[in-house]
Every structure is written in C-alpha cells, then in structure tokens.
Amino acid sequence: MARQADPKVRMWWRELLDCFDPERHTVAEFCLAQGISAASFYKWRKRLQADRVPAIVPVEIVDRRDAREPEHCAVIQIGDHAEVRIDAHYPQLATQIVVALASAQPASAEQQEA
Numbered sequence: 587m588a589r590q591a592d593p594k595v596r597m598w599w600r601e602l603l604d605c606f607d608p609e610r611h612t613v614a615e616f617c618l619a620q621g622i623s624a625a626s627f628y629k630w631r632k633r634l635q636a637d638r639v640p641a642i643v644p645v646e647i648v649d650r651r652d653a654r655e656p657e658h659c660a661v662i663q664i665g666d667h668a669e670v671r672i673d674a675h676y677p678q679l680a681t682q683i684v685v686a687l688a689s690a691q692p693a694s695a696e697q698q699e700a
Contacts, residue, residue, distance in 0.1 A: 591633075599630040600637075 606616050606627075617624045662670040662683065672679050 596634070596637075600634055603627070603631055603634060 602620060602622075606613075611619070613624055613627055617627050662672070670683055672683070
C-alpha cells in the first residue's frame with residue numbers, strides 16, 4: 587500500500603505548484619528554475635488535484651411545494667454516500683460547511699475502512 591506523504595511535504599508541493607503560471611513559463615522552464623524534475627511536477631500535480639474540491643458541482647433546485655422535508659432549506663449531496671441538510675433558520679451554515687469541506691484533507695485508506 588502506498589505511504590501517505592508528510593503533511594509538510596504536501597503543503598510545500600501545493601504552495602510550489604500554486605506558483606506555476608502556464609502563461610509565463612513552460613513546465614520545463616518552471617521545473618528548471620525551481621530545481622525539481624518534470625516527472626515530480628506531474629506526479630505531485632496529479633496527487634494534489636485529487637485533494638481539491640471541484641469548482642463546479644451539480645446543484646438541484648427543488649420546488650419547496652414538493653419538498654419532502656420543508657424544514658430544510660438546502661441539501662448538499664456528497665457523492666452517493668452522504669448528504670448534509672441545512673435548516674432554514676441557519677443559512678450561514680452552508681458557507682461554513684463549504685469552507686470546511688474545501689479545506690479538509692481526504693481520508694486515508696485506513697480511515698475510510700474504519
């Protein structure tokens with residue numbers, strides 16, 4: 587099983603790759619300037635993309651008259667396994683949940699099996 591990278595190493599790579607601007611440099615130029623290999627650049631970019639929350643997610647607008655649970659103003663579906671229901675009395679909670687999900691690290695395989 588693949589070992590999880592040290593969080594400090596992940597952060598270093600995330601910050602480094604966030605500096606890459608394809609309009610200013612090629613990958614080869616950037617890697618040469620940073621002292622890293624192109625292979626490492628691509629490997630880490632792929633790893634870290636899996637951590638990111640998609641910028642656009644599907645949203646379904648439900649007619650409140652047809653809603654089964656009218657006390658909820660929003661339901662956030664997370665994959666096929668979970669959903670978050672937000673009470674109409676706490677609309678600011680939606681923003682807090684989205685921010686928390688965006689900054690959360692994905693669970694390791696061991697954590698997912700528990």
